[in-house]
Amino acid sequence: DGGITQSPKYLFRKEGQNVTLSCEQNLNHDAMYWYRQDPGQGLRLIYYSQIVNDFQKGDIAEGYSVSREKKESFPLTVTSAQKNPTAFYLCASSSTGTGDHEQYFGPGTRLTVT
Amino acid sequence: GNSVTQMEGPVTLSEEAFLTINCTYTATGYPSLFWYVQYPGEGLQLLLKATKADDKGSNKGFEATYRKETTSFHLEKGSVQVSDSAVYFCALSDVWANAGKSTFGDGTTLTVKP
Numbered sequence: 001d002g003g004i005t006q007s008p009k010y011l012f013r014k015e016g017q018n019v020t021l022s023c024e025q026n027l028n029h030d031a032m033y034w035y036r037q038d039p040g041q042g043l044r045l046i047y048y049s050q051i052v053n054d055f056q057k058g059d060i061a062e063g064y065s066v067s068r069e070k071k072e073s074f075p076l077t078v079t080s081a082q083k084n085p086t087a088f089y090l091c092a093s094s095s096t097g098t099g100d101h102e103q104y105f106g107p108g109t110r111l112t113v114t
Numbered sequence: 115g116n117s118v119t120q121m122e123g124p125v126t127l128s129e130e131a132f133l134t135i136n137c138t139y140t141a142t143g144y145p146s147l148f149w150y151v152q153y154p155g156e157g158l159q160l161l162l163k164a165t166k167a168d169d170k171g172s173n174k175g176f177e178a179t180y181r182k183e184t185t186s187f188h189l190e191k192g193s194v195q196v197s198d199s200a201v202y203f204c205a206l207s208d209v210w211a212n213a214g215k216s217t218f219g220d221g222t223t224l225t226v227k228p
């Protein structure tokens with residue numbers, strides 16, 4: 001079955017540590033996205049990538065970093081510079097070019113930093 | 115730029131009540147419109163979509179019509195069930211302006227009581 005996987009579902013870290021969240025897709029999509037969701041809030045775009053080896057900052061990129069070395073993979077690193085890293089992180093992918101660009105979401109990773 | 119404004123929640127209804135969640139948008143170009151649903155602890159999944167003016171998207175008893183004259187895409191369901199309790203997001207994707215990136219509303223939380 002095609003889809004997006006995120007791992008792990010729950011992640012716990014101590015303050016001051018960097019942590020990397022995994023996102024893999026087998027939908028052959030060019031574009032991938034990372035969103036942050038806080039309790040009772042909407043989605044905020046962290047980073048997005050429309051092609052391999054290229055990515056752009058979203059609305060809240062400070063304290064985060066990404067890489068896009070393979071089409072299937074778009075890992076997100078939450079660095080110690082991120083002031084409030086505890087949140088629910090969602091990865092998504094979509095096609096580019098002509099078309100309606102429906103986004104396909106992974107199940108999310110809930111990160112807790114203490 | 116693009117924007118999506120959703121009816122503020124939370125919305126609480128009794129089972130079998132009629133549901134409307136309002137959504138209006140601002141976009142340059144020719145957007146496709148979407149409703150996504152998020153169940154507790156999960157990622158978002160597409161509920162329905164419409165790609166041009168006057169199109170009606172429908173799925174699982176939910177409907178929304180793309181109204182260009184009023185820039186709206188209101189979500190409706192004739193008889194809600196407890197299992198419809200979730201957060202609903204309205205979104206748009208402008209094919210020509212953002213090459214796949216979507217703009218999301220803030221989400222509306224629906225609770226259906228038995």
